[in-house]
Amino acid sequence: MPTGAPLALFPLHTVLLPGASLGLRLFERRYLDMVRDCGRNGHGFGVCMILDGNEAGLPATPAAFGTEALIEDFGTGDDGLLTLQVRGARRFHVNRTRVRDNGLIMGEVEWREADLDDSLRxxxxxxxxxxxxxxxxxxxxxxxxxxxxxxxxxxxxxxxxxxxxxxxxxxxxxxxxxxxxxxxxxxxxxxx
CATH class of the missing domain: 1.20.58 (Methane Monooxygenase Hydroxylase; Chain G, domain 1)
Known part of the structure; x- marks a missing residue:
């Protein structure tokens, strides 16, 4: 995705780091739609730490930095909810956000440079x-x-x-x- 690319944001009370794995349970329509769009378009979504608000209900205020989450696996939990296993990929900075009618936060993101293959000092x-x-x-x-x-x-x-x-x-x-x-x-x- 180029600079200024739109990215669906999933605010959470956690920080996803590059290379880290995270399990999610989804039940809100906005996030189910987001996952469907990710599957159709072959891309991930952004995970940002919540600065203000909650994970469910009204859109929360996300931090300006986050990590792209790539879906590695999905299924259905015992409670019937969609479960995802995601892995952190690229880092990004959110330049601006807007909220869709369904409550999904879309960020205009600037991708951070990939880490160099530097040896430990x-x-x-x-x-x-x-x-x-x-x-x-x-x-x-x-x-x-x-x-x-x-x-x-x-x-x-x-x-x-x-x-x-x-x-x-x-x-x-x-x-x-x-x-x-x-x-x-x-x-x-x-x-x-």
Whole structure:
């Protein structure tokens, strides 16, 4: 999508990070329509943290930064609701929003530059070690990655931001930082 491209926004009380997985349950017509449109057009939707409001009901006020959510799987829960498994992809900045008649928030977004394949700097080597130990303990999809991933500054930063006990405002600050090495510096300051 080019700069200034329209993107359907799904405000949530969470921050979706690039590479992170998120499960969703949908029941509101506006989001069911959004998913149908995503399937038809082969694109994702934007997840932004809620600054004011709620996930259901009246449209909430979304943060100006978010992450594109790509649908990896869908199904129906025991309660009959649509379930989605999405993965965070590209980051974006919302320049302006408008609300459709059905309550769906559409954002005019500017896509952020993709992370460079920069190697971890020596001053951040401890962060890769912390992440490796953490992933060994919790397991999951990231626990079986190649050792080369632990030398990728952007990947280490995103995974630490995903798994460290940060609050959503802190995660949003990390999401807004364009430089992977600056992100790692932020995480060093935020580590408990």
């Amino acid at each position: 020596p001053e951040h080597a401890l962060l890769a070690t912390v992440l490796q130990h953490f992933l060994e303990k919790i397991g999951g999809e990231h626990s079986k990655v190649s050792n080369a991933r632990f030398d990728d500054a952007a990947w280490v930063g995103w995974r630490l931001a995903e798994f460290l006990p940060l609050d959503d405002a802190q995660r949003l600050s990390v999401l807004q930082e364009d430089d992977p090495h600056e992100r790692l510096e932020m995480l060093l300051r935020l580590m408990p």
